[in-house]
Amino acid sequence: MTTRHETDETVLRRHLGRLVEAIQAKDLEGLERLYAADVVSFDVEPPLRHVGAEAKLRNWANVFAFFADVTYEVRDLRLVVGDDVAFGYGFGRLSGTSRNGTATSGIWVRGTFCFQKIDGDWLIVHDQASVPFDIATGRGVIDLEP
Numbered sequence: 001m002t003t004r005h006e007t008d009e010t011v012l013r014r015h016l017g018r019l020v021e022a023i024q025a026k027d028l029e030g031l032e033r034l035y036a037a038d039v040v041s042f043d044v045e046p047p048l049r050h051v052g053a054e055a056k057l058r059n060w061a062n063v064f065a066f067f068a069d070v071t072y073e074v075r076d077l078r079l080v081v082g083d084d085v086a087f088g089y090g091f092g093r094l095s096g097t098s099r100n101g102t103a104t105s106g107i108w109v110r111g112t113f114c115f116q117k118i119d120g121d122w123l124i125v126h127d128q129a130s131v132p133f134d135i136a137t138g139r140g141v142i143d144l145e146p
Helices: 004-024 028-032 053-066
Strands: 035-042 067-081 085-098 103-118 121-130
Touching: 004 028, 004 067, 004 085, 004 103, 004 121, 028 053, 035 053, 053 067, 067 103
Parallel strands: 035 121
Antiparallel strands: 067 085, 085 103, 103 121
16 A cells, blocks of 8 residues: 555655756756745855755756756665655766866765645755865865765
């Protein structure tokens, strides 16, 4: 017997699949449908906090302007689902070919997604991407792989 939380987990996995598809298609409108209007994002680029869907979409627009083609991958995703809130964590990697023709395999980041069911739809209300840092140098460690 399938529980409601198992069904919601399937919906959330599809939601993140649409996120990956929209990133790879450079589809800002598709991405906008996945985020709550008041999403708060702790992204890898400054500032520390990006507030609102418009700010989040500007980050993606910057990525799309940099890359001629882009690939996004999510690995080791774990989801925890409640009645109207859920969160997921795993690893993500953005890679592609820059506009100047340089190919990059990207870096793996730690990713967290927080969802809220709003008017019956699961939307991303918070996300965070981060890299570990070397405390002695204060520099991010970007060569790790899951």
